[in-house]
Amino acid sequence: MGNSTAATGASASAAVPATGEASHTAGHSKKARQAPKGTSSTGSRASGSGHAERVFLVQTAFAELGGSAHGPGEIAEFTGLDDSVVYRILQSGIYQRIFERVDRGLYRLRTSAAQLAFTALDHRLDGATSQTVLRELRMATDGGLAFLYMVAPFSGAQRQCVDMAVGDSDLAELGMTPRDVLSVTRSLRTGASGRTILAYLPEVLQQRVLAEPVPDQAGPGVYRDNDALAKSLAEVRDLGHALGYEECMASWNSCAAPIMWDGSIMGAVLLLKLKSVMPVAPDGVIEATKEAAAELSRYGAARPSADQA
Numbered sequence: 001m002g003n004s005t006a007a008t009g010a011s012a013s014a015a016v017p018a019t020g021e022a023s024h025t026a027g028h029s030k031k032a033r034q035a036p037k038g039t040s041s042t043g044s045r046a047s048g049s050g051h052a053e054r055v056f057l058v059q060t061a062f063a064e065l066g067g068s069a070h071g072p073g074e075i076a077e078f079t080g081l082d083d084s085v086v087y088r089i090l091q092s093g094i095y096q097r098i099f100e101r102v103d104r105g106l107y108r109l110r111t112s113a114a115q116l117a118f119t120a121l122d123h124r125l126d127g128a129t130s131q132t133v134l135r136e137l138r139m140a141t142d143g144g145l146a147f148l149y150m151v152a153p154f155s156g157a158q159r160q161c162v163d164m165a166v167g168d169s170d171l172a173e174l175g176m177t178p179r180d181v182l183s184v185t186r187s188l189r190t191g192a193s194g195r196t197i198l199a200y201l202p203e204v205l206q207q208r209v210l211a212e213p214v215p216d217q218a219g220p221g222v223y224r225d226n227d228a229l230a231k232s233l234a235e236v237r238d239l240g241h242a243l244g245y246e247e248c249m250a251s252w253n254s255c256a257a258p259i260m261w262d263g264s265i266m267g268a269v270l271l272l273k274l275k276s277v278m279p280v281a282p283d284g285v286i287e288a289t290k291e292a293a294a295e296l297s298r299y300g301a302a303r304p305s306a307d308q309a
Contacts, residue, residue, distance in 0.1 A: 054079075054081055054085060054089060055089055055093075057079040057081065058075055058079060058081070058086055058089045058090070058093075059098070059109070060079075061075045061078045061079050062075075062108065062109045063109075063202070064078070064202055064204060065078055065204065068102070068108055069102045069103065069106040069107060069108040070106065070107060070108070071105045071106055071107070072086045072087045072090060072105070072107075075090075090107050093107075094107075097110055098110060129296075129299055130148050130162075130163045130296065131163060131165065133269075133292050133295050133296055134146040134147070134148060134163060134164065134165035134269075134292070135165045136292070137165070137269065137271060137288055137289065137292040138165045138166075138167065140284070140288040141271055141273070141284070141285050141288055141289075143167065144271045144272060144273045144278075144285065145164070145165075145166045145169065145271070145272040145273070146164065146165040146166070146269070146270070146271055146272075146292070147161055147163070147164045147193070147269070147270040147272065148161070148162050148163040148164065148267065148269060148270075148296070149161055149162070149193045149194075149197070149267050149268050149269075149270060150162050150259075150266060150267035151197060151265065151266060151267060152186065157188055157198075157201060157205045157208055157209050158186045158187065158188060159186060159188060159193065159194055159197055159267070159268070160186065162267075175249065175251065175252075187209075187212065187214075187215050187218075188201075188209045189209050189210070189212060189214065189222075189223065189229060190214070190215055190218045190219075190222050190223075190247050190248050191244055191247045191248040191254065191256075191270070192242035192243060192244030192247065192254040192255060192256035192268075192270060193242070193244075193254070193256040193267075193268040193269075193270040194247075195223075195229070195232055195233060195236055195242050195244075195256075196236055196241070196242045196256040196257065196258050196268040197258070197265055197267065197268050198233060199232075199233040199234075199236035199237050199242075199258075199265075200237070200258060200260070200264075200265035201265060206230075206233070210226050210229065210230065218247065218248060219246040219247050219248050219249045219250050219252070220246050220250055221244070221245040221246035221247045222247045222248070223247070236258075240257065240258075240290060241255060241256065241257045241286055241289060241290050242254075242255070242256045242257075242268075243255055243280075243281050243286075244256065245275075246275065251274060251275050251276070252272055252273070252274060252275060253272075253273060253274075253275050253278050253279070253280075253281065254270055254271060254272045254273070254281075255270070255271045255281045255285055255286055255289045256268045256269060256270045256271070256289065256293075257269050257289045257290040257292070257293035257294075258293055258297075259293050259296045259297050259300065260297050260300075261297065261300035262300075266300060267296075268293065269289055269292045269293040269296065270289075271285060271288070271289045271292075273285075
């Protein structure tokens with residue numbers, strides 16, 4: 001979990017380098033409004049599909065704008081829709097339990113939106129599958145320690161270790177404490193796996209992470225300069241993997257690759273070795289790590305077979 005470079009396969013919206021500048025502000029005039037890139041003018045569509053697209057645009061705005069609540073004007077500015085259209089969608093969404101009013105003129109997504117996401121992820125990946133992939137990675141890297149990190153669902157822009165293949169190794173004997181695995185490594189600004197995930201998150205979430213302090217227990221190789229950290233995220237997206245040099249813990253180097261489901265970052269596979277054994281990750285380690293991540297990505301994106309449909 002050290003200074004890294006890293007990941008491919010990002011969606012267009014997540015592959016924007018962290019610049020710290022908001023792409024939309026509420027003060028722009030309506031003449032300057034444009035629909036998000038890649039969408040067609042709603043006026044050229046049939047009323048049914050056009051309305052559905054507008055509803056989805058409003059839902060997406062809440063996710064991409066960041067923050068806890070937004071007003072109709074801000075959402076209209078971001079989506080390029082008329083204020084009155086946005087207001088009607090919000091009112092209808094309250095009735096449908098998609099949005100809720102939290103203050104005068106401010107709205108946010110209800111937790112039912114998260115419930116939809118959990119339903120979508122159900123049955124995508126089981127423990128037996130991830131263990132098989134991690135054990136194969138461990139064998140392919142001559143006994144490297146293999147970990148599976150996923151985006152933490154309840155703690156904002158963080159990660160969580162959900163599986164590992166370390167053989168008979170005792171993490172305490174290797175100098176890793178529960179704090180190392182569950183605390184320091186939760187931050188997305190530390191470690192190869194953290195920066196791999198961070199590289200594919202929307203810019204608003206990247207900026208939130210960049211504003212966080214470096215964990216006190218981070219290793220000597222952690223990125224402390226935000227400009228250098230932001231540059232490393234672009235390298236992650238260009239290369240498709242991250243190399244870490246003592247970022248989370250002294251004496252440990254790492255390699256990580258992204259797990260993408262339906263074009264969204266879900267987690268990362270991490271391969272960890274002692275610096276004395278792996279001062280620089282060889283090509284074989286990099287390719288094995290990327291293949292493990294690609295395998296888990298394929299499971300996550302798998303469609304039902306004919307007999308399951």
